[in-house]
Amino acid sequence: MEFLVGSVWAAGLAIGIAAFGCGIGQGLGLSGAMSGISRNPEAAGKIQVNMLIGLAMIESLCIYALVVALILMYAHPALKGAIAALGGH
Structure with missing residues (x-):
């Protein structure tokens, strides 16, 4: 049960x-992108695409x-014993 x-x-x-x-990383990435767009509005398209790809990579982490x-919580041998001890199948 301790496990x-x-x-x-x-x-x-x-x-x-x-x-x-991830929140800190996304905040820094968004801040950098907005700063870049405010300095060079013509490059907003390229900056936005790269920002979205970067944010997706950060979110995947x-x-x-x-x-x-979820693996730690549900895919270990102790769970079967704990469920049996609590009266489950």
Whole structure:
């Protein structure tokens, strides 16, 4: 049961750190893009495309952290014993 509790704590911590880091990264990227567009409005199209690709890459890191967190919570042997102990199938 301790492994299950540790997994849930690790999953929550992983998602929290990933969301914090991705939020900072996206904010910095958006700030840089807006600064570039304000200096050179003619390049807004190219800057916007590159910004969107960069933001998608940053967001994928948070999604990977979510997948790892879900694996930690639901795909380990202790979960089967915990469910059986709680009266599940």
